[in-house]
Amino acid sequence: MTGTTRHASGETLYPRLEPLLAQVQKPIQYVGGELNAQVKAWDDVAVHWALMYPDAYEVGLPNQGLMILYEVLNERPDALAERTYAVWPDLAGLMREQGVPQFTVDAHRAVGDFDLLGVSFATELGYTNLLEALDLARIPLHALDRDESHPVVVAGGHAAFNPEPIADFVDCAVLGDGEQAVGDITDVVAAWKEQGRPGGRVELLARLARVDGVYVPRFYAVGYGPDGAITAVTRTRDDVPARVGKRTVMDLDEWPYPKTPLVPLAESVHERMSVEIFRGCTRGCRFCQAGMITRPVRERTITGIGSMVDQGLRATGYEEVGLLSLSSADHSEIGQLAKELADRYEGTNTGLSLPSTRVDAFNVTLANELSRNGRRSGLTFAPEGGSERIRRVINKTVSKDDLVRTVTTAYANGWRQVKLYFMCGLPTETDEDVLEIAELAVEVIRAGREASGSKDVRCTVSIGGFVPKPHTPFQWAGQASAETIDHRLRVLRQAINADRRIGRSIGLRYHDGKPGVVEGLLSRGDRRVGRVIERVWREGGRFDGWSEHFSYERWTAAAAEELSAFGVDLDWFTTRERTQDEVLPWDHLDSGLDKEWLWDDWQEALSEEEVADCRWTPCYDCGVCPTNGTEIQIGPTGRSLLPLTVVGR
């Protein structure tokens, strides 16, 4: 390394990186050059964004959120955006040895050269990778140690609704939709630079803190009581908001991004193009953070979707289009959309798919329609809870008979493989609730063999431990311990295997309870948890979402050591049930949901009462729409898709 003066040159690091690439696994993931990638000249723009997905390239590249922001920013004449991903330990080792810093894959510029580093957190298990990237980028880990020459580190994505565990490491967090927020942030940074950086970094952050949806943790102080609980979170300057609200993009047809999705050369986890058909969900599943924090429902119109599918296929050459949302079958025009898209792409080897759906006979019809141009392989339903009782607790009601009937219909329609998603460790759950999954699976196979007249039907039960999340009715719940989860999974496995003749048609896929405990700590943690994350990273923790890299022991040991000084521990953050009056670490971050409504919904969960969907029943005052000045935007529009001259015909 030379000298100490830093100059943000945006110079390419590629010549220094290239010799290292010859020595690592899957080097293609580090070279960029994907179809539809963009490289802009450094000096042509005022504001430079590095956007990071803190996981391996193969997971991060297909991420829609980051792809959208990349395009939105690059469309601005005064900004550029490049992407960076977590590097695997083999390359990280060589980079440290050779002094090559964290780089972007687009133009291989040093991440430290950029004005902003935006990091997207869909899951909390990316936190150690954030620290690794900061360290490789030679950006001080702690926000307070950074000066004007360092990028502003911005967290976004769903986990940013409780960024307290990473509050020490990020400069700001953006709550909610990013499309407009990144534009506002860019404006602030451009003006501050233009004016000669008045007031230095602190002034810049203070200006950012006044942007709607932007939270700057350093301007908020957290007080703790003798019992370890938070007494209050107070702002330390009066020119920042007392509570930070979220951003909501209205009229999605106006934001048809990504227009030209990135297509990697390397293989990725998601080998298809996605079109978000709506955002938000008001089904009210009590465990689902995504559904709670993205309200209200905003649909794209059938014609808006049609043109995104068409443009995207032309731009990418993908063979499959996923119609993405939190509950795609709920789109007000889904039946017509499925039929007209299938008509349009008939005979073109273009597949259409929906992510997992609610259990509903209509969804089988829908899947039949979508698979018209392809093979009927597998269909996925997500009942989530094992028994009717627990499904009322989580507000995802479906009777056992309806469930069996729906799955049987699927088999009768030629589907051979049905996957059922469940959670285990839900509030009030007992062994019996989980054991009902086995009964259900057995019944499904029996009925399926009869309906299809074939023994060749399979059912895969996929089950994972439930992790209570902030801004949901279950935010007060005690999380089930890893032992409880593992015990329930064991009895479930035994029950499924009890009858071999049927059991061999049932597959069981599960995750053990340990990673869920760490996710629980990171989800509902406060600023004290930052020390645990830092220690785990210092001791080698990375890629915590990957079982081969995850070490439960490292996390539990670090939690014990770092938290004891505060009189709290891992259980305090995870298995402990919270009381109504407790100040939650994210109470000053406003998703729009009324805390009292959430509490009432939690109480109703405990008494197994359901709540309806406000799309079809009157508003039940969850608080979101009035707080944010938003409204439900749904069809039907009455429009239809015109035939096109299509790709690949």
Add this chain to the structure above:
Amino acid sequence: MARQPEGPPPPPTVQKLRLRYAKRGPLRFASHRDLARALERALRRAQVPMAFSAGFSPHPKISYVGAAPTGAASEAEYVEIGLAERRDPEAVRAALDASLPPGVDVLECVEAAEGGGSLADRIDAARWRVELPGVEPEELAAAVAAFLASDVVTVAKRTKNGLKDVDAREPVASAASAGTAGCAILTMVVRQVTPAVRPDDVLAALAAVADLRPPSPPRAVREAQGRLDDSGIVADPLGPDRAARTRCQGEHAAV
């Protein structure tokens, strides 16, 4: 009897096109699988009317000829595609090239001559150029001389079934050194053998015979592939197809 998908069988192949493409710059790190996926997508994007195999999961008719290893650049990768409708080869080349990421560049496209034999039969050797940053041309020249003077140079090669000893000398038809101070360049013609002997193996052989150990990873480019003739030249495998086309265009013109 095997189950058959509903509907009419896919349309037959009416035209075979042969492509030469390059992988350049950073995309030399793409693997064969990566390139195959990219090519299939590019064919769709470019709206090339591909012929498909029959069956439940129809595949476009594409056949690849021995891909350069991951990490090696190439100016001479070959592939043959089957079309269900006739197209002008040059138009296909341009459309495909525009649909592939920069760095995967389609250089030539010719129609396969009827009865001219397979593309694979026209390739039995490759010409390589290997840049060796940090190695002096004299060092390389000495190592090459020692290598050429040997009858057999055994190196251990990683194969699917573990390490295997292979002779790296025999398949090397010619080798020469050049370059400038600080960066020697090795050029060589290597015959196709099984298991394949690649630039890495020859470099391992140079280390074995002359202790040549490049301080940083060498950069290899496959410059040409084809049949090795007696004069040591690697012939253009698309040559016969091109000749057939010119001939028949000539005949048409004469009518």
